Amino acid sequence: MCRSRMYKIVFLLVLFLAPGIFLAACGQKVPPEGNSGKDSPGKGEIILATTTSTQDSGLLDVLIPIFEQKTGYKVKTIAVGTGQALAMGEKGNADVMLVHAPEAEMELVKKGAVINRRLVMHNDFVIVGPAEDPAGIKNAKDAAEAFKLIAEKEALFISRGDNSGTHKKELAIWKKAGIENPSGKWYQSTGQGMGATLDVASEKSGYTLTDRATYLTKKDKLHLVILKEKDSSLLNVYHVMQANPDYVKQYNPSTAGMINVEGAKAFMEFMVAPETQKVIGGFGKDKFGQPLFIPDAGKNEAGILE
Amino acid sequence: MDAVVEGVKRALILLFTLDKEIYQITLFTLKVTGTATLISVVLSLPLAFFIALKDFPGKRLIISLANLGMGLPPTVVGLWVSLMLWRSGPFGRFHLIYTPTAMIIAQAIIATPVVLALSTAALQQVDNKLRWQIMALGATPIQMLFLMIKEARYSLLAAVMAGFGAAVSEVGASMMVGGNIAGYTRVLTTAIVLETGRGNFAAALALSFILLLVAYLSTLALTLLQQRRHKDVYN
Numbered sequence: 115m116c117r118s119r120m121y122k123i124v125f126l127l128v129l130f131l132a133p134g135i136f137l138a139a140c141g142q143k144v145p146p147e148g149n150s151g152k153d154s155p156g157k158g159e160i161i162l163a164t165t166t167s168t169q170d171s172g173l174l175d176v177l178i179p180i181f182e183q184k185t186g187y188k189v190k191t192i193a194v195g196t197g198q199a200l201a202m203g204e205k206g207n208a209d210v211m212l213v214h215a216p217e218a219e220m221e222l223v224k225k226g227a228v229i230n231r232r233l234v235m236h237n238d239f240v241i242v243g244p245a246e247d248p249a250g251i252k253n254a255k256d257a258a259e260a261f262k263l264i265a266e267k268e269a270l271f272i273s274r275g276d277n278s279g280t281h282k283k284e285l286a287i288w289k290k291a292g293i294e295n296p297s298g299k300w301y302q303s304t305g306q307g308m309g310a311t312l313d314v315a316s317e318k319s320g321y322t323l324t325d326r327a328t329y330l331t332k333k334d335k336l337h338l339v340i341l342k343e344k345d346s347s348l349l350n351v352y353h354v355m356q357a358n359p360d361y362v363k364q365y366n367p368s369t370a371g372m373i374n375v376e377g378a379k380a381f382m383e384f385m386v387a388p389e390t391q392k393v394i395g396g397f398g399k400d401k402f403g404q405p406l407f408i409p410d411a412g413k414n415e416a417g418i419l420e
Numbered sequence: 421m422d423a424v425v426e427g428v429k430r431a432l433i434l435l436f437t438l439d440k441e442i443y444q445i446t447l448f449t450l451k452v453t454g455t456a457t458l459i460s461v462v463l464s465l466p467l468a469f470f471i472a473l474k475d476f477p478g479k480r481l482i483i484s485l486a487n488l489g490m491g492l493p494p495t496v497v498g499l500w501v502s503l504m505l506w507r508s509g510p511f512g513r514f515h516l517i518y519t520p521t522a523m524i525i526a527q528a529i530i531a532t533p534v535v536l537a538l539s540t541a542a543l544q545q546v547d548n549k550l551r552w553q554i555m556a557l558g559a560t561p562i563q564m565l566f567l568m569i570k571e572a573r574y575s576l577l578a579a580v581m582a583g584f585g586a587a588v589s590e591v592g593a594s595m596m597v598g599g600n601i602a603g604y605t606r607v608l609t610t611a612i613v614l615e616t617g618r619g620n621f622a623a624a625l626a627l628s629f630i631l632l633l634v635a636y637l638s639t640l641a642l643t644l645l646q647q648r649r650h651k652d653v654y655n
Contacts, residue, residue, distance in 0.1 A: 161518065170618050175602065190518045192599040205508045207517075309617030332619035362508075369507045372515070 159188045160377035163199035163208035165279055166307035168352070171327040171406055173397050180393070181384045187377045195278030195307075203228055203355070206362035206369040210378035212385070214279035214325075214352045216415075217286070223355070227362075231355035234385050235394050235407040236418055239283055239350050241342035242312075242329060243269075243321035251321070252341050258290040260342045265293050268300040270320035274311050275303025279350075284323045287347060312336055325350050327406035330398070351415065352407070354382045386411035430622030431629060439626070441603075446630050449607040452520055453588040456527035457535075460583050463528075464536040469565065472543035483540060489533025494526075495592030501526045502596050518599040523607070526593040531583035538582055542575030543568060574645060581642050585635060608634070 168174050169191065178189050192199075192208065196215040202208035204227040211228065213219060222228045241251065241260055249269035251260035264271050273296075274281040288296050302320070304311045308328040315322040316336040329340070342348075356378035363370035384390055391409035398406035410418055434442060471479060503509050505517040505525075516522045546568050554567050569576065591609035598605035600614060608631045615624035 159515075166617065169614075172618070190599060190601050190604070192518065192601075205506070207506045207508055307617050309619060313616075313619075335619045335621065366508050369512055372507045372512065 158186065158377075159190060160209040160374045160381060161190045161192060161202075161207070162210050162212060162381065163192050163194060163202040164212040165196050165199060165214060166193050166309070167214070167280070167325045167328050168212060169193035170307065170309045171331050171398070173327070173394070173407060176393060176397060177385075177390065180390070181381060184384065185380050187380060189381070193307075195274075195276045196280075196282065197277030200228075203357045204361075206357050206359070206366065206373050208357060209374045210354060210356045210381045212352060212354050214350055215282045216351055216353070218279075218282060219353055219355065225361070227358055228355040229358045230379070230382060231353050232382060232386055233410050233413060233415055233418075234352045234354050235391075235409050235411075236349060236351045237326045237407050238343065239280070239323055239348040240326050240329060240340045241321060241323055241348075242315070242336075242338040243341050244319040244337065245339045246319075247341055249321070254342060257287050257342055257345045257347050258292075261287050261291040261293065264321055265291070265296060265300075268298060270318055271296070271301050272311055272315040272318065272320040272322040273301060273303045274308065274323075275305045276307075278308075280308060280323060280325060283348075283350070287323070290347065312338065327398070330402045330404075330406060349418070351410075351418070354385045356382060427621045427625045431626035434623060434626040435629060442623070442626060442630065444603070445606055445608060445611050445627070446634070448520075449588065449609075449631075450634070452523050452594075452607060453527055453584060456524045456587050457531055457580060457584045459524070459528040460531035460535045460587075461580055463532055464539055464579075464583075468536055468539040468543055469568075471540045472546075483537070486533045486537040486540065490537050490586075492530060492533060493592070494530055494590035494594075495596070497526050497529050498593030498596030501529065501593065505597065517597060518601060518605060520598070520605055522597040523594050523605060526597045527587040527590065530590055530593060531587040534586050535579050535583035538579030539572075539576050542572040542579060545575065546571050577642055577645060581638050584638055588634060589631070 162178075164174065170193075174191055174193075178191060181187070182189055192202070194202070196213040196218065199208065199211050199213050200215070200218055200222055203211045204222060204225075212234065219228070219231060223231055239257075241257060243249075243251070249260075249264045249267040251263050254260035254263055263269075273284060288294070302314075302318075304314050306314075308324055309332060311322060312324055312329065312332055313336075314320070316338050319337070321341070322338075326343075329336075329338075356375065357373050359370040359373045359375060362373065388411075391411050394407050394409045395405055398404070408418075471482060501522065502517065504511050505514075505522050506512055507517070509517075516525070550571065551564070551568070554564055559567065589609065591613060594600075594605075594607050595610050595613065598607070598610065600606050600610040606614075608627050612624050612627045612631070615621070615627065
C-alpha cells in the first residue's frame, strides 16, 4: 500500500516540477525587446506577413535591420504565400502585410479588414521555360497567348498552386487566355514557394510563371530562360497595408487588442520613405546589373502600368 | 554532378571557416531541441513507470495511443499548435507564436509519444523476478525506481535519443510555429529549406552536414554506451 502511494507522490512531484523546468528553460529565451513594452507584453514587436519572393530575393534581409535600428521595433518576418499573409492580417494574426495580389488586397480593403494600403514597389513577372521552347511561346504577342499555346501543345507547365500572389497572377492570365481551369497531366502544381517551384520546372523542363527577382537570384542554377516578358499583364506590384483592429474587434475583441497599430504604421512609413525607396532601387544592382525591384512610393498605380 | 562537387566544396569551406551564422543556428537548434527533449523525458518517465508497474483500465489504450503518436506528422502538430497560439487562438494572449518557446512546445509534443512509448517498453522488459527480489531485499520504492532505471538504462537512453532525433529532424512544425525568423527562430532544418529556396545550395549543404553530424554524434554516444555494457558482461 505504502509503495503504491509513493509512486503516486513521485509521479505528482515530477508532474508539478515539469512546468517549472519548462518555464525556467523558456524564460531565458524571451527576447529583451519583449520586455521594453510597458503597457502590454510584446509591444515593441511587429509581425510582418509577407511573400516568399521578398524573402527569397534577400531584400528584407537588407531592409529589416535598418528599420529595427531606426525605430527600435523588433520585426518578426513570416514569409508565406500572399493568400496566407492576407488571411493572417484579416484575422489580426499579423500587424502589417507586404504583398503582391492587388485584386485580393482590394477585396480586403473593401471589407475594411486592412487599412492604409500603399504602393511600395514593383517588378515584373516573366514566363520562363526550357531554351528549346517546345510550345513556341517566344513569338506570342502577349502572356495570355503564350499560355494558350502551352495549353494547346500540352507542354509541361509547373504551377505554384499555393494561393500565393504569383499563383493568383497565373490564374488571372489563364482566365485571360480563355482557359478557366487548366488541368491535365501537363499542368502540375507544386504547392511550394517560388524558389522550389523554379527548381522543379528546371529539372522537369517545364514552363512556369515567376517574378523576375527570384528568377534572377537563382538563374545560374536553373536550366530555364526567359521566354516572355514586358507585357502590362505581367506587372508585379507590391503594397504594404496594416491590419484593422476595428475590423478584427467585431469577431475577436481580445485579438484586436494585441495588434500593434503604431508599429505597423511605423513600418509602412519606413517602406515608403525616400531613403528606403533608394535602398530598394539599388538592391541587386551590384550582383545582377539591374535592380530587382523598382521603387514606386507616392506614384499612382495606373502610372506604373505604362 | 558539377553542382554537387562545387556545392560540397563550398559547404566545407563554410564549415571550416566558422561561418558565424551557421554556428549560431546550430547552437540554437541544440538549445531548442535539447529543451524539448528534456521536457518530453520529464513528462514521459513518470507516466512510463506508472504504465509499466501498474495495471489499470485503459492501459492498453494509452500504450496504443503513444505508439500512434510516434508517427505523428510534425506538420499536423505545427498546425494545431499554430491554431492554439495565434493571436486569434485561445492562447493568443501569451504572445507565444513565432517564438522559441512555441517551437519547444511543438517539438516536445512530437518527441513525447516517442519517448513515452519506447521508455514504457524498456521498463516493461525489466524482469519481474528482479523486481520481486529488489523488494524482498527491503529496498524503498525510490531505491526501486532508481534500480529499475539502472537496469533499463540503455533502452531508456535509446528512447531519449529517438525523441531527440524526431525533434531535431522535423521541419514542418518549426517552420509554422517559429516562422523561421533570422537570428531568432531559425533552426537547421528551416534554414535548409530557406537556403534551398534561395538557390544557395552550398549553404544548404553545409547545414545538412551539420544536421547529420548532430544526429550521428547522438547515435555515436548511444553506441559507445551500449558497447560498454558488452564489456561489463564479458569481464
